[in-house]
Amino acid sequence: MQMYQALALKYRPKQFDMMVGQEGVVNTIKGALKSQKLSHAYLFSGLRGSGKTTTARIFAKALICQNGPSDKPCETCEHCLSANDGRHLDIVEMDGASNRKIEDIRNLIENSKYKPLSGRYKIYIIDEVHMLTKEAFNALLKTLEEPPEYVKFILATTDPIKIPPTILSRTIHFRFNKIPQKKVVEHLRWVLDNEKISHEEEALEIIARSGDGSIRDTLTLLDQAIVYCKTGVTTEGTTQMLGLIDPAKIAEIFKVIMQKDRTKILQIAKELENYDAETVLTELAEYLKSQFLKNDKTIPTFAMDRFMRAIADAKSLFFIGTDGSFTLILALLKMIEAMESESIDDLIAKYENQAIHTPKNEPRQHNAAQPIAQEAVVPSQTTDAETQKSAPQESNEELWKKFITKVYDRNLDLGKLLEKVLTFESFDGASICWSSSADDNERDILRRDYGIVSHIAKSVFGINTVIKLVQASKTLETKPVSANAIDTVVNTNETSADIHDNNDTIGIQVASQANDDDSLKVALGLTPNDVNSENLLEHPLVQKTIELFKPNPEEVVLHNK
CATH class of the missing domain: 1.20.272 (Zinc Finger, Delta Prime; domain 3)
Structure with a gap:
């Protein structure tokens, strides 16, 4: 009665072409055999069951084949047959885990001094080489670097990090990759067809996935599945055997x-x-x-x-x-x-409504220049009517306190200054009016930090809110704001006056809508007269403008309005 042989042993490759999923390594070794460019030491590393030891045995057989060295051993000569049976005297296979001491390596070095008995080379295959002791590695260094011409070393390991760099530098390193699941399934299908065993495709995918890229582990699981399922490899039987869910x-x-x-x-x-x-x-x-x-x-x-x-x-x-x-x-x-998520349309409507509805006491009036904004408000109000009704309306005084509080949170000194020099007058939903009593030093601080004030004011009163200065402070009485600046603040839709120099040296036409930042500067009491005319030409922006247009020095004249 013939004994049953495990599938992992029965279908172990005997030729390079039978290797699964390691084409890069196999093609390189075959190329070296064809060109006779052979090194004295090789290192194979990779996942368990990926073909390291099998490749080492095929490589050793190819080196000692009677018709070799060849990338396709003949499988008929005495050397090939004895290599397949594991009894060739010139192929010495060692287990690094059980022969890890320095005495074992000394015996190997001593035997390597003798020429091969019958083959072309004397080949040493050391499996799990990372298990050798530090002393054993050191003893192997010299022989591994300069072995006799008839000696070849093939080292295999699953953990190349544990191998000393001095060993790695003396070998040609081949890295065996994890075998793709698709190729593993194809190999399982081929094995079952040869064994004439029925199977379900999904069951093969489950077994291949459980094998985790290792051909040996996968074939072992297939052996187990064949026995468990009895009549054929089924999905239900395989999942039950592996403890998986159907x-x-x-x-x-x-x-x-x-x-x-x-x-x-x-x-x-x-x-x-x-x-x-x-x-x-x-x-x-x-x-x-x-x-x-x-x-x-x-x-x-x-x-x-x-x-x-x-x-x-x-x-x-x-x-x-x-x-x-x-x-x-x-x-x-x-x-x-x-899965409890809002649709994109609902989110868009929600955030549009939050952006459009700013705190106010009465509806904001839109002029003819804002038809698009008017249209955008209508669907959002209709969609979120209940939210609009339930939203609490803050009074003007509460909004002003909120504005001052936010400035305090951002900058304590700036908050104290604004509370001191600014007096709230009114807010109608579209514009806020206040008065300023800032002196020269206080205007310097406001000029430096007006960006903070602008950002916080718009966040509290609305992004499109216009800021107006409704009455002149005592400082502004001594240094009055020009008529054009007052017009810019009071009526933001009017255009500025044309400014021309008397000598027609430089003419500048300003015909645009007032800028929010400019109006805020004026509202804070920062008038054009606050700038020292003698130092204006030294301002970096003026210097950059002069550099850009490159006028003659005598043509650059400062005109005060």
Whole structure:
């Protein structure tokens, strides 16, 4: 009676072309064999079951083949046959975990001095080489750097970080990648077809995903699934064997989440108590990934993003020892909460309404120049009528106190100054009127910080509010504001007067609507006469203008209005 052989051993590759998912490494080694450009030491590193030891054995066989070195060993000569059986005397395979002492490496070095018995090379394959002691590595250094011409070293490890840099620098390093799931499924399908065993495609995907990119682990799971399912590899049997949730159940979970049925989701969470909570969350994440790659529109993209965040947050709780079933329930309820979101149209209407409706005592009057703003207010008022009715209206005095308080919060000294020199007069929803009694020093401070005052005033009274100075202070009586400046403040829609110099040296025409910042400066008592005419030409902006237009020095004349 022939003994059963495990699939991982039965289908272990014997040729480079049979390797799965390591094309980069295989093609490089085959190229070196074809061109006879062979190094004396190689290091293979990568995930367990990714093909490191198998590649090392095929490489060793290719080096000692009777018809080699060749990238395709003949499989018929005595060297190939003995290498396949693991009995070739010139291929020495060591386990670094059990032969890790310095005495073991000394024996290896001593034996390497003797020529091969029958083959072309004497080849040493050291598996799990990172398990060697520091002393063993040091003893191996000299031989690894300058071995006899007939000696080849092939080292394999799952943890190259633990290998000393002096060893790494003496070897050619090949990194074995995690094998893609698609190629693993194709390999499983090929194995089952050769074994004449029926299977379900979804079951193969579950096994390949559980194997986590390792061919050996995946074939071991397939062996187990064949025995468990008896008649063939089925999805139901595979999920039961691995302790996973049936994909149909996961689809039902997300269907309930999309329906926002809290009662039903709690019932499902009760049914899932027999499963490992972390495994359930992993399966939920895998389902979302598969649906996204299938371009399934059942779950919106924004919802997938929120679901993944809920799953990630729940997984992080396992590191602090939280209860698994409670963590799972919390994650599922958070997914339902993630669906409780307002539509884009509702959000736009809400924020438009907040931006348009500024605090006021009576409706603001819109002139003919504002038809667009008038139209924008109508649908927002209709949409949010109840909010408008319930919103409390602040009095003018309350708004003024709020303005002063915000200035205090921003700058204590500036708040004290404004409270001292400014007197509130009126506010009609479109413009605010105040008077100023600032002296020269106080105007210097206001000139420096007028940007703060402007920002806070607009945030309290409204972005489009016009600020007016309604009566001159005692300071302004000694240094009166020009007629044009007063016109600019009182009537912001009128254009400024034309300013021309008497000698026609420079003519400047100002014909635009008054700027809010300019009107605020005047309202704070910062008149054009506050600027020292003797120092005006030294102002950086004036200097930049002179540099830009490059007039003759005698043409630059300052005119006071």
